[in-house]
Every structure is written in structure tokens, then in C-alpha cells.
Amino acid sequence: MSLFRYSGLTTKVRAMSGKLLDREDFDQLCSLGSVPEVVGWLKKKPSYAKVFANENENSMHRGRAEGLMRRSVYSDFSRLYRFSNLEQRKFLDTYFRRYETICLKNIIRAVMSGTTADVSDFEEAFSRHSAFPLQQAAAADSMESLTAILAKTPYGAVLRAVAASGSSTLFDYEFALDMMYFKDLWKRVRKELKKEDREAVIQSVGTQIDTLNLQWIYRAKRYYRMDAASVYALIIPVHYRLTLEQVKRMAEAESTEDMIACARATKYGKYLQEAGIPDLEQAGDVIQETVHRALMGQNPYSAACLEVYLYRKEREVHRVITAMEGVRYGLPADKIKEYLA
Numbered sequence: 001m002s003l004f005r006y007s008g009l010t011t012k013v014r015a016m017s018g019k020l021l022d023r024e025d026f027d028q029l030c031s032l033g034s035v036p037e038v039v040g041w042l043k044k045k046p047s048y049a050k051v052f053a054n055e056n057e058n059s060m061h062r063g064r065a066e067g068l069m070r071r072s073v074y075s076d077f078s079r080l081y082r083f084s085n086l087e088q089r090k091f092l093d094t095y096f097r098r099y100e101t102i103c104l105k106n107i108i109r110a111v112m113s114g115t116t117a118d119v120s121d122f123e124e125a126f127s128r129h130s131a132f133p134l135q136q137a138a139a140a141d142s143m144e145s146l147t148a149i150l151a152k153t154p155y156g157a158v159l160r161a162v163a164a165s166g167s168s169t170l171f172d173y174e175f176a177l178d179m180m181y182f183k184d185l186w187k188r189v190r191k192e193l194k195k196e197d198r199e200a201v202i203q204s205v206g207t208q209i210d211t212l213n214l215q216w217i218y219r220a221k222r223y224y225r226m227d228a229a230s231v232y233a234l235i236i237p238v239h240y241r242l243t244l245e246q247v248k249r250m251a252e253a254e255s256t257e258d259m260i261a262c263a264r265a266t267k268y269g270k271y272l273q274e275a276g277i278p279d280l281e282q283a284g285d286v287i288q289e290t291v292h293r294a295l296m297g298q299n300p301y302s303a304a305c306l307e308v309y310l311y312r313k314e315r316e317v318h319r320v321i322t323a324m325e326g327v328r329y330g331l332p333a334d335k336i337k338e339y340l341a
Helices: 002-017 023-030 035-043 046-052 062-083 086-095 097-113 120-129 134-138 143-149 154-164 170-192 195-222 228-232 244-251 256-264 280-298 304-328 333-340
Strands: none
Touching: 002 062, 002 086, 002 304, 023 035, 023 304, 023 333, 035 046, 035 062, 035 304, 046 062, 062 086, 062 097, 062 120, 062 304, 086 097, 086 170, 086 304, 097 120, 097 134, 097 143, 097 170, 120 134, 134 143, 143 154, 154 170, 170 195, 195 228, 195 244, 195 256, 195 280, 195 304, 228 244, 244 256, 280 304, 304 333
């Protein structure tokens, strides 16, 4: 049944995956000498050619280039949506809340800095896939007015709760939105997807939540010296392969070293370096990619093919932007590659 429902979509995903950048592409990208060269190079790549087609790389601002790259993510989402049936679109509708959250974070940053949010990169995709009041939210001039505009959306309650908490920094708002997104995604995946889809997507989403919890606990311990109670407030209340007891031990660890020792005892321990403080950011990427490769090998005919492709595309755009920043500042190619590792 899954083969019948997903054969066409899986073929489409494979074709689109073939246009993603590979190691050789990133080696070439890191060796370029300027942002215009990067943009000119991207214009020749199938997955970016359309969004850059009418742009002059010699006069393009870096921010414009980054925005167009992000538009390519939404463009790919729309292509997959058009190719999906009603059941598959239901999953994509749930996934699209990720982009709403990203957009709302941008708007909040603008409001809190006293500037006007530029939402042009979101307009086309939101007009097709979202009821989010994009233009009204972007015009808000205070957190109070933004909260009022979003009062009838799920985000309004989140913003009100942060404002009432007594701590309403940018971090507080962004973290609350991330928490809402992952809790909602986990609930919807478990409730709305059919068994074969549910099991595959849970593996991907659950691993992402586990790695985020590992990273957030690590940062809390290493950089902010937070006590256990403060760490608990940062943890997404979802347990996939990290047990409640393991999370408790890491949150209550006396030091970063103790926290890492606890992490090495979990099912993700094999991804952490044996010596020294491991790079949990890099480990998280390795864990995700390992899980995704396994999913696409074992269960390609499921909603996982959608989730895996969109994750890889978003990760690619992030790496391209990082490389472009390195080129902009004249970093040697080898140094840029280190940031991409």
C-alpha cells in the first residue's frame, strides 16, 4: 500500500535530491573569491537557477542573496506539495508550521529592534500554504500589537505567556516558539499519520528532538552554568531514545564533563568523541544524517521521504550561507571547510 501511495512522490524526491550540492560542489564554493562569484556559481546550479535567474550578481547585496536561497527551500516545498496527494499534504501542512515559526522569529527580532520586518521571502509560499496574517504581523510596531494581531492563532497564546512570565527577551520568545513547534509536531505526527508513515517520521522527528535536548543541556552547562531547575525549563518534554532518567542525570550533572559522561552512556554516545569535549553541534548533524540515510534505505515509501528531503535542503542552504560569509570575509578555503564540517 505504501509503495502504491508513495512511488511517484519518492521518485520525485530522488530526482530533487540529485540536484542537491555534493562535497565537490562545496569544495568549489569555498574556493571562490567574492560574493558575486558565489552568486554567479549558484545561478548555474539546477536547484538555485530559478530563484537567481533574473538577478545581477555584481550588484546584489549579500542579504538579498541569502533571502533568495531561503526562497529556494519554500519553492521546493511547493513543488513537493503539488506532487502530493491529500494525505501527504496533511503532513506537509503540519511541517509548514516550521516556516511560520521562522518567519515569526524574524518579525519579533524586527519589532524588538525598532525596525520593519522584511517578509518578502515568505510571501509566495505563505499565500499558498498558510493562513498566517503575514503582512499585518510584519507591520506591528510593538510586541503588544503583534500579540493582538496573532490573538486568534496558536502563536498568540505563546506570546502572551512569555510576556506574562516576567522574562520576555528575544531568547524567551524564540525558545517558546521552538518548544511549541516541536511539541505540536510530535503530537500531530503520532495522532494523524498512518502507521507506516508514523513510525518512520517519529524516528526522524524523535531523533531531532533528542539531539536538540542534548545540545541545549550542553550549552546550559558549558556556557551559562545553569542549575538543574533552569535546565529543565529548556528541555522539550518529549523522550524518544533519551529516557527521562538519562535527561535527569544530564540536567543535574555538576559539570560539563559530568554531563558529557552521562551523554556517552545514552544510545547517542557512539557519536560523541572519546576524548575531550565533543562538538555536539557537529554530532547532531551526524546523528540526523545517519538516521536519514537509514530511513531512506529501509522505508523510502513513507512521509519520511518528505521530511528527510526538506531537512537536507534547509541544511544545505545554511551551509551555503556559511560558506558565502567565509568568502565575504576573505577566509582561506580550508578554514571555510572547517566551519562546514
